[in-house]
Structures are given as C-alpha cells and as structure tokens.
Amino acid sequence: MRRVLPRPSSRSPCISLMRLLSFMALALFAAINAYKGFAQPSTPLVVEVRVDGIISPASADFIVRGLEQAAKDKAELFVIQLDTPGGLDTSMRTVVRQILASPVPVATFVGPAGARAASAGTFILYASHIAAMTPASNLGAASPVQIGGSPQPAVPATPATAPKAQQGGDEGDTPAKDAKAGTSAAHGDTMMNKVTNDAAAYIRSLAQLRGRNIKFAESAVRDAASMSASEALDAHVVDFVASDLGDLLKQVDGREVKLTTGTTVLHTLDARIQTIEPGWRYQLLALIANPQVALVLLMVGIYGLFYEMLNPGLALPGVAGFICLLLGLYAFQLLPVSWTGVGLLALGISLMVAEAFLPSFGVIGAGGVVAFVLGGLFLTDTGIPEFDLSIPFLVAVALCSVAFLIIVGAVAARAHKHPVVSGREDMLGQEGVVASVGRTAVYASIHGESWRVRCPDSLQEGDQVRVKALDGLTLLVERIKAGP
Structure with missing residues (x-):
C-alpha cells in the first residue's frame, strides 16, 4: 500500500515571516515612543487671562471659565493679569471662591x-496662592461703599466735643440731648459698620490663609490704605515683584504651593503660555451687564410689545421687543439692583404709554416721567460710576420716551382725522354705473367691484348712481344721471 504524504503549503513560511516582521515593527515603534516620552517630558502649561477694568459679572465669568479650562488642561499654573479699580462685591466673592477651591495654583499678577x-x-490678590506685582503698580483702597450714601463716621467724645453742660455751656445743651444725638449718629453708622466689619473679617481670613500681612489687609478695608509694589514686597503683602510674566515664571519655579488637594511644587521654567482671549460670551455679558444698557433694553422691549399690540401681525416689533425685554431682565438679575427701582421704572414706562390712550392732558405722562427718574435713581447705588445711573442720563432717556409717545400720538390723531380709505365706510359717497338689471336684483359696478344695489327709483343699465347707505351687503343708492 502506497502512503501519500501531505503536500507542504508554499504560503505558510511567507505568512509567518510577515507576521514576525509586523510584530517587530510595532514593538520598535512603541519602544521609540516610550523613549521619547521618557527623554523629553511634556512642556508645562501656564494659562493666563487678562482682566482690565472693573470686576463685574462678565469679568467674573471670564475668570471662572479660564480656571475651569486650566483645570481641564492640567495646567501647572493659572495667572490672572489684573488691572482694576475695583468692582462689585458679589462678583469679587465669586472669583475668590473659585480661587480657593481651584485644583490648579493661581497667581494674581498686577x-x-x-x-x-x-x-x-x-481681595483677589490676597486670595491667590501667589501674589505678584510689577514695578510702578499699587494695591489697596479696599473700603466698601455704603449703599444709599456714605454717612459721616461717628466722632468719639473728647474734651473738645464733650457735652457743653459739663464745660459750663448753655443750659439747653443737656447731657441727655447729647446722648440722644450720639445714639442717632450711632444708629446711622450701624449698617456701614456691619459692611466694613464683614469685609475686614473676610480679607483678614484670606491673609491668614495665605500667610500675608494681616495688618495692612485690615487697614486697606478700614482706612483705604494703599501700597506701592516695593512697599508691598517689603511688608510681605505680595510674594514677588516681576517685570513681566516671563520673569514671574522664572521666580516661582520650584515654589511649593498648598492646594485643597494637597501640596504641589511648581515647574514653570520654560513653560508654554496659553493666553485665553475674551469670547463672544464675555463681550455680550460685558455689554448687557451695564445698568444703562439694561435700562435701554427694558424700554425697547416694552415699546416693541406695545407697538406689536397696536399693529397685530407685524411680528418683528413683538419678537425684537420680547428678546430685548428678556435680555434686560437677565441683566438686572446679574446686577445688584433694587427691585423697588425696577418696579418704579416699569410703572413709569406704563404710565407714559397710558398717556397715549387716556385723555389726562399730560398728568399721567408727567407722573410716568417722575416715576421713571426715581426708579433709575433707586435702581443701583454701588459707588462705582460705571454701575450707577446719572440724573442727566435718566432725564435724557425719559425725554426721548416722551418725544416718542408724542410723535406716535400725533400720527394717530392725524390718521383719525383723515377720511376712511378702506372698508365698508369707504363706500359712502362713491359713484358707480348700473351694470345689470334683473327681476329680483340690480347690480352696479362701484370701485371695480359688482355690488347689489337698491334704489327707490327705477334703474336702467348705464344709470350713474351714488351710494347713500349700506344694508348688509346691499348698497342703498340714488340715481344721479340717467344712462344713454
């Protein structure tokens, strides 16, 4: 019996060799990448945002989003390059809370x-893990502003200001009267003292957390004290004085920073700097988070809806007015406004609009102007010029509103005096020609349309008629000329 051996496959050695070469190539590629990653560590990343202007809801949102981006990119350091005259307390506290909870070290560089x-x-400088300034810069003057005005501080009793009765003064100046006056002054200062003490305790806690000068921090709040960059460095208010960001990164390299997640050492030498530019969101918030813009948006919104109600079906005034109204209300929600002021503004605008419909001879409109101006004055009182409405601005806006209503009212009155040019009423007095005479109905051509007419006289085709009255869809006419 003949035994047949299996025939060897000619493909097997080639396939095995190709697989071996592919495996060796992959292994070599992985080894090269691993070597590169070990030999050349990734360059540290520093994220920077620049804030120039008041601390507002827009700038607070910009800083917070920059912090979130730095945490997402696992940046080595987040730098706030700051140049500000101050800002809103609510926006400042938002920024401080985010800095304190940040997983990325934060440096504020003035x-x-x-x-x-x-x-x-x-406050933002004191809250940061690293505080730095450039030469010829300054910080301080952190006294809070009393909402509703800044009362005079209470004067302590001294021999010069002691009750006159104790110094041989007039008999009417009794200690009881002076005590009553002192009690009234103290009551007037209570709110200011509460705000000042709260701010002083807040910045003192930040100074204790970061190990910075507590005495100056409290003096900046209570006495509006200020310091230059060199003075702040000598007094341990700031950590570094640097000429620019590159100089700062060289100085902070190797510095140990305490975070909420633990302690980290900064490696910022030759770091890659990524500057986050303000986007459309920041620009939109900066635009609408302004009391003047918010007020104009509110008025445009109300007038747009008012015009849509007068002319149903136009759509554009109603849609634009509704959008502006929502943007205005959103801006008021961002700003530290008094809702009493918002209510007075709405009342004033409503009264000015009502003046166009009610025969009050200007009384309602004048009341609307007064309510509008008072509402604008009560709307904000922050002590920051950019966030307070001035009387000239309010008066100008109110006068523009009154002028708009006067123009609308004059146009409406003029249109009311004109004869009707459309509808059933327009048919009165119109002339036409009898087109056909039937057994039961007579039709005439009037205004290019065929109307059924009725006349006390007998009508013939071609007669000229004039409309005297309407009876439903039938015109009552008179014959003015017999037809040919």
Whole structure:
C-alpha cells in the first residue's frame, strides 16, 4: 500500500515571516515612543487671562471659565493679569471662591506697569496662592461703599466735643440731648459698620490663609490704605515683584504651593503660555451687564410689545421687543439692583404709554416721567460710576420716551382725522354705473367691484348712481344721471 504524504503549503513560511516582521515593527515603534516620552517630558502649561477694568459679572465669568479650562488642561499654573479699580462685591466673592477651591495654583499678577489692584482687586490678590506685582503698580483702597450714601463716621467724645453742660455751656445743651444725638449718629453708622466689619473679617481670613500681612489687609478695608509694589514686597503683602510674566515664571519655579488637594511644587521654567482671549460670551455679558444698557433694553422691549399690540401681525416689533425685554431682565438679575427701582421704572414706562390712550392732558405722562427718574435713581447705588445711573442720563432717556409717545400720538390723531380709505365706510359717497338689471336684483359696478344695489327709483343699465347707505351687503343708492 502506497502512503501519500501531505503536500507542504508554499504560503505558510511567507505568512509567518510577515507576521514576525509586523510584530517587530510595532514593538520598535512603541519602544521609540516610550523613549521619547521618557527623554523629553511634556512642556508645562501656564494659562493666563487678562482682566482690565472693573470686576463685574462678565469679568467674573471670564475668570471662572479660564480656571475651569486650566483645570481641564492640567495646567501647572493659572495667572490672572489684573488691572482694576475695583468692582462689585458679589462678583469679587465669586472669583475668590473659585480661587480657593481651584485644583490648579493661581497667581494674581498686577500688571502691566502702572496697573493697580484696588478695592475688589486687593481681595483677589490676597486670595491667590501667589501674589505678584510689577514695578510702578499699587494695591489697596479696599473700603466698601455704603449703599444709599456714605454717612459721616461717628466722632468719639473728647474734651473738645464733650457735652457743653459739663464745660459750663448753655443750659439747653443737656447731657441727655447729647446722648440722644450720639445714639442717632450711632444708629446711622450701624449698617456701614456691619459692611466694613464683614469685609475686614473676610480679607483678614484670606491673609491668614495665605500667610500675608494681616495688618495692612485690615487697614486697606478700614482706612483705604494703599501700597506701592516695593512697599508691598517689603511688608510681605505680595510674594514677588516681576517685570513681566516671563520673569514671574522664572521666580516661582520650584515654589511649593498648598492646594485643597494637597501640596504641589511648581515647574514653570520654560513653560508654554496659553493666553485665553475674551469670547463672544464675555463681550455680550460685558455689554448687557451695564445698568444703562439694561435700562435701554427694558424700554425697547416694552415699546416693541406695545407697538406689536397696536399693529397685530407685524411680528418683528413683538419678537425684537420680547428678546430685548428678556435680555434686560437677565441683566438686572446679574446686577445688584433694587427691585423697588425696577418696579418704579416699569410703572413709569406704563404710565407714559397710558398717556397715549387716556385723555389726562399730560398728568399721567408727567407722573410716568417722575416715576421713571426715581426708579433709575433707586435702581443701583454701588459707588462705582460705571454701575450707577446719572440724573442727566435718566432725564435724557425719559425725554426721548416722551418725544416718542408724542410723535406716535400725533400720527394717530392725524390718521383719525383723515377720511376712511378702506372698508365698508369707504363706500359712502362713491359713484358707480348700473351694470345689470334683473327681476329680483340690480347690480352696479362701484370701485371695480359688482355690488347689489337698491334704489327707490327705477334703474336702467348705464344709470350713474351714488351710494347713500349700506344694508348688509346691499348698497342703498340714488340715481344721479340717467344712462344713454
């Protein structure tokens, strides 16, 4: 019996060799990448945002989003280059809370040369893990502003200001009267003292957390004290004085920073700097988070809806007015406004609109102007010029509103005096020609349309008639000329 051996496959050695070569190539590629990663570590990343202007809801949102981006990119350091005269307390506290909870070290750098970190900026500087300034910059003047006015501080009793009765003064100036006056002054200062003490305790806690000068921090709040960059460095208010961001990164390299997640050492030498530019969101918030813009948006919104109600079906005034109204209300929600002021503004605008419909001879409109101006005055009182409405602005806006209503009213009155040019009423007095005469109905051509007419006289085709009255869809006419 003949035994047949299996025939060897000619493909097997080739396939095995190709697989072996592929495996060796992959292994070599992985080894090269691993070597590169070990030999050349990734360059550290520093994320920077630049804030130039008041600390507002827009700038607070910009800083917070920059912090979130730095945490997402696992940046080595987040730098706030700051130049601000101050800002809103609510926005400042939002920024401070995010800095305290940040997983990325935060450095506030007061720059460029000539910049300042006043008021709210001082709080942000104290809250940061690293505080730095450029030469010729300053910080401080962090006293809070009393809402509703700044009362005079209470004067302590001294021999010169002691009750006159104790110094041989007039008999009417009794200690009881002086005590009553002192009690009234103290009551007037209570709210200011509460705000000042709260701010002083807040910045003192930040100074204790970061190991910075507590005495100056409290003096900046209570006495509006300020310091230059060199003075702040000598007094341990800031950690570094640097000419620019590159100089700062060289100085902080190797510094140990305590975070909520633990302690980290900064490696910022030759770091890659990524500057986050303000986007459309920041620009939109900066635009609408302004009391003047918010007020104009509110008025445009109300007038747009008012015009849509007068002319149903136009759509554009109603849609635009509704959008502006929502943007205005959103801006008021961002700003520290008094809702009493908002209510007075709405009342004033409503009264000015009502003046166009009610025969009050200007009384309702004048009341609307007064309510509008008072509402604008009560709307905000922050002590920051950019966030307070001035009387000239309010008066100008109110006068523009009154002028708009006068123009609308004059146009409406003129249109009311004109004869009707459309509808059934327009048929009165119109002339036409009898087109056909039937057994039961007579039709005439009037205005290019065929109307059924009725006349006390007998009509013939071609007669000229004039419309005297309407009876439903039938015109009552008179014959003015017999037909040919």
